[in-house]
Amino acid sequence: MTDLPRRRRILILFAHPALHRSRVNRALVQAVRDLEGVTLHDLYELYPDFDVDAEHEQDQLLRHDLLILQHPFYWYSTPALVKQWLDVVLQLGWAYGRSGTALRGKQMLSVITAGGSERAYARDGVNGYSIAELLAPLAQTARLCGMDYLPPYVLHGTHGLGEEEIARHAEEYRSVLEALRDGRVDLDAARRRPYLNHSLDAVVRS
Numbered sequence: 625m626t627d628l629p630r631r632r633r634i635l636i637l638f639a640h641p642a643l644h645r646s647r648v649n650r651a652l653v654q655a656v657r658d659l660e661g662v663t664l665h666d667l668y669e670l671y672p673d674f675d676v677d678a679e680h681e682q683d684q685l686l687r688h689d690l691l692i693l694q695h696p697f698y699w700y701s702t703p704a705l706v707k708q709w710l711d712v713v714l715q716l717g718w719a720y721g722r723s724g725t726a727l728r729g730k731q732m733l734s735v736i737t738a739g740g741s742e743r744a745y746a747r748d749g750v751n752g753y754s755i756a757e758l759l760a761p762l763a764q765t766a767r768l769c770g771m772d773y774l775p776p777y778v779l780h781g782t783h784g785l786g787e788e789e790i791a792r793h794a795e796e797y798r799s800v801l802e803a804l805r806d807g808r809v810d811l812d813a814a815r816r817r818p819y820l821n822h823s824l825d826a827v828v829r830s
């Protein structure tokens with residue numbers, strides 16, 4: 625009998641400063657919150673005063689294999705609480721530095737919703753830089769901690785999305801998380817594309 629690959633445990637660090645006004649992230653979160661093997665961690669709900677509990681967060685990280693940072697794109701970056709979380713939780717001697725090996729071998733994935741179109745995120749577009757270029761600080765943070773930073777999962781043009789499209793994206797998000805959990809994503813193929821959710825048929829095995 626062959627051993628089945630162990631399921632990856634997924635921790636979603638979700639950050640939305642105004643969830644009551646959210647259309648897209650709210651639907652994405654709703655679609656995955658009951659998935660087995662997935663822990664949803666709503667940072668603005670947990671830490672409305674930005675008083676991040678480093679010990680608790682580190683404990684959570686140790687129990688998971690894939691860390692997802694899910695948030696709307698705010699000023700070409702994360703909402704402020706994600707930065708606070710990084711500053712407080714990724715400590716010298718724990719996450720990086722000579723004895724800082726706690727996160728080594730884990731994966732990190734950014735899941736981002738952006739008002740701007742994909743076309744706008746280019747050298748000759750209104751935003752001047754690609755999403756991957758703007759995410760360089762997160763990619764390098766992951767690398768410094770010995771983590772594998774996956775190509776980001778990005779939904780563009782959020783303001784123009786209708787309810788049906790949002791529901792379709794939410795369903796797709798759920799199936800991609802199931803595939804990541806069960807080791808059915810061809811990461812080499814994904815790395816040849818700018819986004820994890822480009823050409824999903826070529827990247828996710830059924």
Ligand SMILES: Cc1cc2nc3c(=O)[nH]c(=O)nc-3n(C[C@H](O)[C@H](O)[C@H](O)COP(=O)(O)O)c2cc1C
Nearest residue numbers: 646647648649696697698699700737738739740782
């Ligand atoms: C303070 C603020 C800053 C934003 N900055 C950006 C940005 O830099 N780039 C972008 O494409 N969209 C930007 N947006 C648009 C949001 O990314 C967009 O409204 C969000 O992804 C929609 O998701 P939601 O329905 O879950 O809120 C910004 C919105 C706000 C409120």
